[in-house]
Amino acid sequence: MSDLTPAERRQKLIELYHEVKACHACPLSATRTNPVFGMGNADADLMFVGEAPGAEEDRQGLPFVGRAGKLLDELLAGIGMTRKEHAFIANVLKSRPPGNRDPQPDEIESCRPYLERQVQLIEPRVICTLGNFATKLLTGSPTGITRVRGRPQERDVAGVPVVLYPLFHPAAALRTPAVLQQLRDDFSGIPELLEQERAAADLPGLATVGAPEPAAPPQLDLLA
Template sequence: MPTLAELAVEASTCTRCPLSAGRTQVVWGEGDPHARLMVVGEGPGREEDLQGRPFVGRSGQLLDRLLAEEAGLRREQVYIANVVKCRPPGNRDPLPAEIAACRPYLETQVELIGPEVVLTLGNFSTRLLLDTTEGITALRGRAYPWGPAGAVLVPTFHPAAALRGGGEVQARMRADFVRAKQILAGAATGP
């Protein structure tokens, strides 16, 4: 199996879908390659495409704040990735074919990192990883056993939705980040 670095090099020249034609650069992911918590979003926005890093705009600032305040973690202590690695034009939703093209990259990232908890941000990552058509509003607020290694998936709203939705959405996100922290604390102390 390739390493994260080898896979990032492969992805940097990927042309599996039309998103490759409009990107500035692939936004692979970043963070601790042995992280206990992995955060999975939808796809890069304008700032992410320019910088080549996930969640660096306003959504990223909120993500960093919630990680610190509710989970007690710094960005460097988690691994952050997206479902699609290239920016959809105009920040539109990724199309099913684009998600399918990038899915092997995400699956390999998850396998190599081996997180204990996967925190999904929004509909696209949650639906993909839980293999469901249910929406985030119905799915969040719970934890789901997930993956062959016995990880737990905690779905929450996307930070962009919280920025638009105000205090109530942010309060629910905070509760989900606390849930992820509690699961990690339970995993660290054992049964």
């Protein structure tokens, strides 16, 4: 565990946001409207990592704000959580690939350090990888999401010991009702997983902790 205070952690995330905003490390900087850094609680024990911004995310500069984002919020509400209070949401790529094409390996490698630094600063206990790209990147395995979804895996991500919990991407769930049901089933396992990880780390359980002070998305603070 780092010895950063919550304020220091948040400040360092804001500094990282400025780096992402100025980033031209891959060609996506030329076609994006806004970089999408991520949003949520900088002290969250739970992180979600998706693939890349879509059209609406690119327009607003915020992650998961389209239909898939609405579903993510609904799934979170179903387990008594909100993205502002209980999670930090980010993507593998911080800039939108044109036409929502798949991320390219060189783009993923260029952007990976930002995600790793987010994990190092936030120090989540559980990371839900959403879909194939995030799952393969963070598990370090080519095994696809269909075979690993809903199965927690202990991993080291950028020097931070975490439990990875691969889930279908909400966008895939919107296309296929059976996938949506599996995503709902897997989501219901998140609170217990968090409780287990908190107990293992000798931290207070969710039920005994007051709702953490929500950290405004760094973008909103900086643009205000």
